[in-house]
Amino acid sequence: MRRGTGVSTANRSSLTPSASELLGVPHMSKAAVMTGIDQPLEIRNDIEVEAPHAGELKIRMGASGVCHSDLSMQNGTMMAACPIVLGHEGAGTVEEVGAGVSGFAPGDHVVISWVPQCGDCFFCNKGQGHLCENASAALATGGLLDGTTRMTSGGAPLFQMAASGTFGEVTIIPAIGAVKIPNDFDLRLAALIGCGVLTGAGAALNTANIKPGDTVAVVGCGGVGLNVIQGARIAGAGEIIAVDMSETKLQMAKEFGATASVNAGQGDPVSQVMTMTKERGADVAFEVIGLQQTIDQVITMTRRGGQAILVGVPRMDVMVNIPAFFGVVLQEKTIKGCWYGSSNVQKDVPRLIELYKSGQLKLDELVSREIHLEDVNEAFDAMKTGEVARSVILY
Numbered sequence: 508m509r510r511g512t513g514v515s516t517a518n519r520s521s522l523t524p525s526a527s528e529l530l531g532v533p534h535m536s537k538a539a540v541m542t543g544i545d546q547p548l549e550i551r552n553d554i555e556v557e558a559p560h561a562g563e564l565k566i567r568m569g570a571s572g573v574c575h576s577d578l579s580m581q582n583g584t585m586m587a588a589c590p591i592v593l594g595h596e597g598a599g600t601v602e603e604v605g606a607g608v609s610g611f612a613p614g615d616h617v618v619i620s621w622v623p624q625c626g627d628c629f630f631c632n633k634g635q636g637h638l639c640e641n642a643s644a645a646l647a648t649g650g651l652l653d654g655t656t657r658m659t660s661g662g663a664p665l666f667q668m669a670a671s672g673t674f675g676e677v678t679i680i681p682a683i684g685a686v687k688i689p690n691d692f693d694l695r696l697a698a699l700i701g702c703g704v705l706t707g708a709g710a711a712l713n714t715a716n717i718k719p720g721d722t723v724a725v726v727g728c729g730g731v732g733l734n735v736i737q738g739a740r741i742a743g744a745g746e747i748i749a750v751d752m753s754e755t756k757l758q759m760a761k762e763f764g765a766t767a768s769v770n771a772g773q774g775d776p777v778s779q780v781m782t783m784t785k786e787r788g789a790d791v792a793f794e795v796i797g798l799q800q801t802i803d804q805v806i807t808m809t810r811r812g813g814q815a816i817l818v819g820v821p822r823m824d825v826m827v828n829i830p831a832f833f834g835v836v837l838q839e840k841t842i843k844g845c846w847y848g849s850s851n852v853q854k855d856v857p858r859l860i861e862l863y864k865s866g867q868l869k870l871d872e873l874v875s876r877e878i879h880l881e882d883v884n885e886a887f888d889a890m891k892t893g894e895v896a897r898s899v900i901l902y
C-alpha cells in the first residue's frame with residue numbers, strides 16, 4: 508500500500524456505506540465511452556461505479572484534458588479493450604478511500620498519474636517510477652492493477668483507459684496513481700499536469716540531458732510539444748527551434764519559449780533546421796507527434812553526438828530506420844524513448860506546481876477551450892485540425 512503520513516482510513520468503505528447504498532439506489536454517473544475504432548464516443552448516463560477496493564480511491568473528477576492519446580485510442584493508433592471509458596489527463600477530489608490506503612482522506616484534491624507508481628518495485632527502486640512494473644498490467648488490460656474494472660454500463664463491464672478513465676464524472680483509481688495537491692490549486696491546470704505537462708516538461712527536464720546554451724528542436728507543438736518547449740527553456744537551452752505545420756501553434760510556441768520557428772508545411776523542415784545550426788544539426792531534437800516521417804526527420808536533424816528524444820506515440824508498425832554504422836556508431840547519436848516524461852510523479856507534480864507559482868511554467872495558456880463532457884467528439888475534431896493546445900472538460 509501507499510506509504511505516507513496521515514490518518515489510516517482502513518476499511519472505511521465497508522464500514523460506511525454511502526447514502527445511495529443505504530437507500531438501495533445504485534449510484535449512476537455519466538461518462539464518455541468508446542465502443543469501437545473510429546466510433547464517436549457515446550455519452551452514457553447509466554454508469555454504475557463500485558466502491559473502491561483495497562488500495563483504491565474513488566475520485567470525483569474536477570477536470571480532464573483531451574489529449575492526443577485519447578484520440579489515438581479512438582482511431583486505433585493505440586490498442587484499446589472496448590467498451591472503455593477514455594481519458595487519462597485529469598484531476599479531482601477524493602470521495603471514498605479503499606481499505607488499507609493511508610495518506611488520503613475524502614476531500615483531498617489529487618492529480619491522477621496514468622502510470623501508477625508503487626515506489627517499491629525493481630524500476631521504482633532504480634528511480635524509474637514511470638516504468639513501474641505494477642502499472643504494466645493496468646496499461647495493457649484496460650483494468651486496474653488486478654486487471655479488473657469497477658464500472659459497468661447496462662450490466663456490462665467497462666474498461667478504464669490507463670487505470671484512470673477521466674472522461675467520467677466519477678472514477679476508481681489505484682491509490683498509487685494519485686498525487687495529492689494543495690486544495691486551492693486550480694483543478695483545470697492540475698488536470699493538464701497529469702499528462703501533457705508531466706510528459707512534455709519531463710521530456711526536457713528528465714529524459715533529455717539539456718546543457719545550458721544547447722540548441723533544441725521540437726517537432727510538434729501541440730499540448731505536449733509546448734511543454735517540451737517550456738521545459739527546454741527552464742533547462743537553460745539557448746536556441747529553441749519550434750517545428751509545426753500550424754502557424755497558430757508556431758505563434759504559441761514562441762510564447763512558451765521558442766526562439767525560432769519552422770513551418771513544416773513550407774519546405775523540408777530538416778534542411779531548414781540544418782541551415783539554422785551551421786549544418787551541424789540540433790544538440791537535442793524532440794519528436795512530439797508520433798509519425799514515421801517526423802521520427803525520421805528528428806533523428807536526421809540531431810547533430811553528431813546529439814540526442815534524439817522520441818516522445819510521440821506512433822502506430823505499432825512505425826519503425827526507427829537508421830543505418831547502424833553511418834547513423835549510430837559514426838554519428839554517436841543517442842536515440843532515446845520518453846515515457847511519461849521519465850517522471851517520478853510524487854516529486855515532479857509538486858515541482859511543476861512550484862515552477863508555475865514562480866512564474867516559470869505556463870499552464871493557463873494551455874487551456875484553449877473549456878468544454879462539457881458532451882463536447883468531447885468536437886474536441887477530437889479540433890485536435891485533428893491542430894486548432895487547440897488543449898480542450899479541457901469541466902465537470
Ligand code: APR
Pocket residue numbers: 574575576579706726727728729730731732750751752753756771795796797798800801818819820821890891893895896
Ligand atoms: N509536421 C509538423 N507538425 C505536425 C505534423 C507534421 N507532419 N503533423 C502534425 N503536426 C503538429 C500539429 O499541428 C499539432 O500542433 O503536431 C501537433 C500535435 O499536437 P496535438 O495533436 O495537440 O498532440 P499532443 O496531445 O501534443 O500529443 C503529441 O504525444 O503523448 C503523445 O499520444 C501523444 O503522440 C501524441 C504526441
Ligand code: ZN
Pocket residue numbers: 574575576577595596702703
Ligand atoms: Zn496524454
Ligand code: ZN
Pocket residue numbers: 624625626627628629630631632636638639640641
Ligand atoms: Zn513500482
